[in-house]
Amino acid sequence: MTDRVAIVGVGIHPFGRTPGKSGLQQGAFAVRQALRDAGVEWKQMQFGYGGSYSSGNADALGNELGLTGAPFTNILNACATGGSSLLSACREIQSGAAEIGLVVGFDKHDRGAFNASPSEYGLGDWYGEAGMMLTTQFFAMKVQRYMHDHGITSDSLVRVAQKAYENGSLNPNAWRKTPIGFDEIKNSVMVNDPLTKFMFCSPAEGGVALVVCNDRIAHRYTSNPVFVRAAAMRTRLAGAFEVYGASMSLEDVPNASQQASRTAYEIAGVGPEDIDLASLQDTEAGAELMHMAENGFCRDGEQEQMLRDGETCIDGRLPINTDGGCLANGEPIGASGLRQIHEVVLQLRGTAGRRQVPGSPRMGYTHVYGAPGISAVTILER
Amino acid sequence: MTDRAIAPNLFVQAGERVALLGSGCKSCGAVAFPAAASCARCTSAEVEIIELPRRGRLWTWTLQRFMPKAPYRSSETELTFRPFGLGYIELPGALRVESRLLENDPAKLPIGAEMELVLYTHRVEPDGTRILNYAFAPVRTAS
Numbered sequence: 001m002t003d004r005v006a007i008v009g010v011g012i013h014p015f016g017r018t019p020g021k022s023g024l025q026q027g028a029f030a031v032r033q034a035l036r037d038a039g040v041e042w043k044q045m046q047f048g049y050g051g052s053y054s055s056g057n058a059d060a061l062g063n064e065l066g067l068t069g070a071p072f073t074n075i076l077n078a079c080a081t082g083g084s085s086l087l088s089a090c091r092e093i094q095s096g097a098a099e100i101g102l103v104v105g106f107d108k109h110d111r112g113a114f115n116a117s118p119s120e121y122g123l124g125d126w127y128g129e130a131g132m133m134l135t136t137q138f139f140a141m142k143v144q145r146y147m148h149d150h151g152i153t154s155d156s157l158v159r160v161a162q163k164a165y166e167n168g169s170l171n172p173n174a175w176r177k178t179p180i181g182f183d184e185i186k187n188s189v190m191v192n193d194p195l196t197k198f199m200f201c202s203p204a205e206g207g208v209a210l211v212v213c214n215d216r217i218a219h220r221y222t223s224n225p226v227f228v229r230a231a232a233m234r235t236r237l238a239g240a241f242e243v244y245g246a247s248m249s250l251e252d253v254p255n256a257s258q259q260a261s262r263t264a265y266e267i268a269g270v271g272p273e274d275i276d277l278a279s280l281q282d283t284e285a286g287a288e289l290m291h292m293a294e295n296g297f298c299r300d301g302e303q304e305q306m307l308r309d310g311e312t313c314i315d316g317r318l319p320i321n322t323d324g325g326c327l328a329n330g331e332p333i334g335a336s337g338l339r340q341i342h343e344v345v346l347q348l349r350g351t352a353g354r355r356q357v358p359g360s361p362r363m364g365y366t367h368v369y370g371a372p373g374i375s376a377v378t379i380l381e382r
Numbered sequence: 383m384t385d386r387a388i389a390p391n392l393f394v395q396a397g398e399r400v401a402l403l404g405s406g407c408k409s410c411g412a413v414a415f416p417a418a419a420s421c422a423r424c425t426s427a428e429v430e431i432i433e434l435p436r437r438g439r440l441w442t443w444t445l446q447r448f449m450p451k452a453p454y455r456s457s458e459t460e461l462t463f464r465p466f467g468l469g470y471i472e473l474p475g476a477l478r479v480e481s482r483l484l485e486n487d488p489a490k491l492p493i494g495a496e497m498e499l500v501l502y503t504h505r506v507e508p509d510g511t512r513i514l515n516y517a518f519a520p521v522r523t524a525s
Contacts, residue, residue, distance in 0.1 A: 128453030
């Protein structure tokens with residue numbers, strides 16, 4: 001049996017906009033907090049994995065925190081940067097190469113950032129010139145078809161967004177802390193049909209860090225470790241419906257999220273019915289709704305009733321995105337996946353404050369999805 | 383006045399006849415668009431360039447309601463920009479292709495609508511060269 005990996009320290013720099021503070025500095029803030037949480041010092045970190053999309057190399061944190069000579073690997077893997085960093089850290093510990101180390105992600109994006117270049121994705125320049133290089137279009141077209149096939153109404157999209165801002169108002173680290181009403185979301189300006197302005201997340205800033213170790217030594221650092229039951233990452237298959245896809249096959253091909261989810265459940269030896277709360281990629285409201293089914297939490301179409309009944313609210317049967325998700329926190333790409341893990345760790349510890357899920361949850365789930373068809377899933381347990 | 387395709391090997395035009403170019407795998411039969419040098423499904427390098435069906439059905443759509451920033455390249459300005467349709471068209475026996483739509487009225491874009499391939503002038507270069515791109519438009523039914 002391979003050794004288990006425990007998360008023994010977590011830290012976060014509030015998300016949103018922090019003028020005058022670089023992405024790297026926000027990452028360092030999160031690292032210091034995570035070290036303090038675990039009661040360890042920076043020089044005890046035997047390795048580091050981390051990254052940012054547009055705020056520089058994570059190993060430059062050494063300039064802020066101290067240059068210790070420990071191996072530090074920079075990860076650049078789009079929305080799966082955090083998930084890939086954690087996965088690498090788990091391998092490092094499970095291989096026996098190290099006992100304790102750091103996982104970190106941070107970013108600082110301007111308003112309206114993300115000018116994706118087709119060539120970076122192996123696409124012809126024409127794809128961008130023609131006006132198709134926008135992730136918002138993908139999510140809009142995907143949910144448009146999903147609503148058509150499964151009887152989902154736009155009221156469900158509104159409810160997802162409404163819940164996000166409600167949860168954000170309970171989270172001191174969230175960017176958007178003001179609840180937004182049903183009608184205001186529904187009637188806000190249409191961006192990409194059927195998605196309105198308040199159904200989308202925005203580029204933002206923030207940093208998150210985790211201290212992870214071999215579970216045999218976890219008791220040295222904390223009395224409430226959270227264990228990584230599974231960490232999985234998958235990329236797209238030929239013919240699947242994914243971001244920046246100029247075509248897809250006529251037959252249904254499982255997408256990256258479905259594959260990462262299935263792999264994670266297999267590794268953990270558990271099923272969706274065992275999960276007490278989840279953080280799912282909510283780049284926009286439709287994404288959360290579709291990801292509920294892709295990650296096994298319901299059948300296609302059941303979301304309409306689930307959302308109407310409040311089943312995914314904090315006091316519901318399966319709370320989703322209890323910290324407000326991307327919609328209320330914005331998306332600093334390098335930090336976003338680790339924010340989900342940070343939130344689930346707090347919930348499993350029972351220290352999530354005003355947004356604490358009742359009933360002492362035992363097992364949590366995180367899922368990210370991004371361009372050009374990449375997904376990372378973790379299953380965490382206390 | 384000269385015309386130029388937005389990219390080589392994306393479509394062919396001969397008089398009235400126009401078609402998108404894809405690739406077909408001789409080994410597993412998978413169809414790709416744009417044409418690829420090897421098959422993404424089975425990895426075989428035995429692929430051939432094929433013309434894709436000109437007509438298909440609207441599988442999904444959205445409207446792009448604000449002007450995209452770079453790498454978008456058109457002759458429009460923020461003032462002249464008009465929302466454009468975008469969708470996937472299901473081409474029978476081949477695949478679904480992503481395409482701009484020459485229709486931006488949601489009421490005229492029901493899923494399942496019959497669509498056909500057209501070329502349109504995407505932008506005009508300073509020297510007057512017209513850059514042609516492909517799009518799909520609803521098939522006009524005789525009333």
